[in-house]
Every structure is written in structure tokens, then in C-alpha cells.
Amino acid sequence: xxxxxxxxxSNGGCSAKAECRRTTPGNRVCVCxxxxxxxxxxxxxxxxxxxxxxxxxxxxxxxxxxxxQAVCNCLKGYSGDGKRCTYISLCSQNNGGCSExxxxxxxxxxxxxxxxxxxxxxxxxxxxxxxxxxxLRNSNTSQFYFHLEALSIKDITGPxxxxxFVPRTDILNTDPRIKDWVAKGVMAQVLRYHMVGCANLLxxxxxxxxxxxxxxxxxxxxxxxxxxLVLNDKxxxxxxxxxxxNGVIHVINQILVP
Numbered sequence: 001x002x003x004x005x006x007x008x009x010s011n012g013g014c015s016a017k018a019e020c021r022r023t024t025p026g027n028r029v030c031v032c033x034x035x036x037x038x039x040x041x042x043x044x045x046x047x048x049x050x051x052x053x054x055x056x057x058x059x060x061x062x063x064x065x066x067x068x069q070a071v072c073n074c075l076k077g078y079s080g081d082g083k084r085c086t087y088i089s090l091c092s093q094n095n096g097g098c099s100e101x102x103x104x105x106x107x108x109x110x111x112x113x114x115x116x117x118x119x120x121x122x123x124x125x126x127x128x129x130x131x132x133x134x135x136l137r138n139s140n141t142s143q144f145y146f147h148l149e150a151l152s153i154k155d156i157t158g159p160x161x162x163x164x165f166v167p168r169t170d171i172l173n174t175d176p177r178i179k180d181w182v183a184k185g186v187m188a189q190v191l192r193y194h195m196v197g198c199a200n201l202l203x204x205x206x207x208x209x210x211x212x213x214x215x216x217x218x219x220x221x222x223x224x225x226x227x228x229l230v231l232n233d234k235x236x237x238x239x240x241x242x243x244x245x246n247g248v249i250h251v252i253n254q255i256l257v258p
Contacts, residue, residue: 017043035067057085077110101127121245131164131244132157140239140251143169144191151188155215160246161200163212165220165231167255168238175255192216193258200248203229203240218258232256 003025006012012020014030018040021029030040037046046068048054054062056072060082064070072082079088090096090112091104098104098114102124105113114124122128132154135145144166148156156162172178181187193216201209207224214220223230229237235254242249 014040015043017045033067035069056082059085059087098124099127101129119245121243128242128244130157130246131160131162131242131249134242134244134249135164135166138242138249140168141166141242141249143172144194147172147187147191151191153188153191155192155195155197156247158246161198162247163196163199163201164247164249165194165196165235165237165252165256166249167194167235168251168253171253171255177255189216189258190255193218193220193256196220200243202243202248203237203250206237206250214256214258216258220256 005022006026006028007014007020007022011018012028012030014020014028015032015038017036018030018032018038021031023029032038032040032043035046036043038044047064048068048070049056049062049064053060054070054072056062056070057074057080059078060072060074060080062070062072074080074082074085077088078085080086089106090110091098091106095102096104096106096112096114098112099116099122101120102114102116102122105115107113116122116124116127120127120129128134132145132148135141135148148154156164178187181190193214195215196212197215199212201212206222206229209222211219211221221232223233229240231237231252235252235256237250238253239251242251
């Protein structure tokens with residue numbers, strides 16, 4: 001007589017995920033393979049993520065990759081190897097995308113707020129100071145700023161409000177009359193002719209006005225036709241409504257002469 005091998009056929013009735021082990025003749029035990037659990041007849045894949053988040057950090061996602069195998073990935077807003085995840089402050093890099101003149105505050109995960117600093121206005125992503133400061137920040141208007149500085153004209157640093165009509169930088173750099181005005185000592189008068197006090201006049205406001213008085217004292221004539229605003233029948237407003245804390249800047253394509 002020969003001993004019966006209980007594991008010889010159909011894996012001894014054990015699960016395909018189990019090992020059939022002979023014990024005594026005609027008998028066997030079924031043992032689930034590594035990564036599986038059960039009685040050997042039925043073996044179920046072990047999901048390590050179901051217990052203690054698979055050993056991952058509480059701010060990580062556990063993803064099963066195989067029997068009793070998993071990977072850990074930090075959630076959005078956190079960095080690390082998944083076993084240890086640390087919060088990423090949005091404000092710690094590039095001021096959170098806020099303006100350099102804004103305060104960035106972390107609120108929730110992947111969220112932050114941007115608030116303009118005192119003495120600045122805007123939505124937090126763009127913050128503007130007074131119009132004197134804003135002249136320097138824009139290449140279109142920076143030359144006007146340098147002329148004001150050279151002549152120590154500080155009118156528009158006050159509380160305002162002011163409306164400014166600024167000839168574009170390239171116009172101021174190339175107009176041959178500038179040197180003559182500077183030599184004759186009348187440049188300050190020319191510059192003040194581009195300023196209006198006690199008024200914060202946006203583009204739409206200007207479409208309803210025909211004359212305004214400059215800080216120089218002379219009138220500036222305004223005409224509106226074919227969707228264009230023209231000053232003194234010559235200088236067109238080409239960039240408008242750059243609003244600062246104490247007024248507004250409009251860029252024009254010609255110099256106004258009193």
C-alpha cells in the first residue's frame with residue numbers, strides 16, 4: 001500500500017493563493033501565502049491600508065499595490081516621503097504669488113489670502129501706492145518721474161486726489177523742446193500743466209468733461225470722439241485708469257504745452 005498524497009490534485013482543495021502541506025497519509029493543511037489571510041481554503045489579499053493607514057503619515061494617502069504592499073504619497077499641500085509629511089506654506093515661496101506690497105496669509109490647505117499693505121490699494125495680487133511711486137514702477141511713465149525728481153516737484157506726493165496726464169517715456173526722451181524748456185527754467189510749468197488737483201478723474205469721467213484746470217493754472221481742453229479721448233486736440237490718452245492711493249494716471253502720446 002502507498003500513502004495517499006492529499007495535495008496531489010487540485011492543490012488539495014486549498015485556495016490557489018495557499019500552500020497545501022501534507023501532514024499524515026491522506027491528510028493536509030492549507031496555509032495562505034504571504035500577503036494573504038484566511039483559513040487556507042479561502043485566502044484574501046491583505047490590504048495594509050486598512051490598518052493604521054498602512055503606516056503612512058496621517059496627511060498622506062495609502063495606496064495598495066499588491067498583497068500586503070502599499071505606497072504612501074503625501075496629500076496636496078504637504079511634502080515628504082509619505083511616511084512623514086510636512087505642511088507646505090504657500091506664503092513661504094514667492095510671497096504666495098501675492099504682490100510684493102501685499103501680506104500673504106495661509107488660511108487652509110492649498111489656500112491663502114493676499115492683502116495689500118497699509119498705504120497700498122489693490123486686490124492683493126496687484127497693489128499700488130501713491131501715483132508718485134507708481135510713476136517710477138512703470139517704464140511708460142518713469143521719465144516723467146525723473147523730471148519731477150530733478151526739479152524737486154512733490155505736489156503729487158500729498159493726499160490728493162490728483163489726475164495725471166503723463167507723456168510716454170519715449171516721447172519725453174526724444175522731444176527736442178525738453179532741453180530748451182529746462183534751459184529756460186520753464187520745465188516745472190510744463191510738468192504741472194499735466195497735473196490736475198482735487199480730482200480723481202477716471203476715463204469715463206473725462207468723457208463727460210470739456211475743460212479742466214491744471215495745477216499750472218491753465219485749462220486743458222478735452223474732446224471725445226470715435227472712442228478716443230484727446231487733450232487740447234492733440235494728445236490722445238493711450239493707457240488709462242492706473243489708480244493709486246491718491247489719484248489716477250493716464251498715459252498720453254504727446255506733451256501738453258501751456
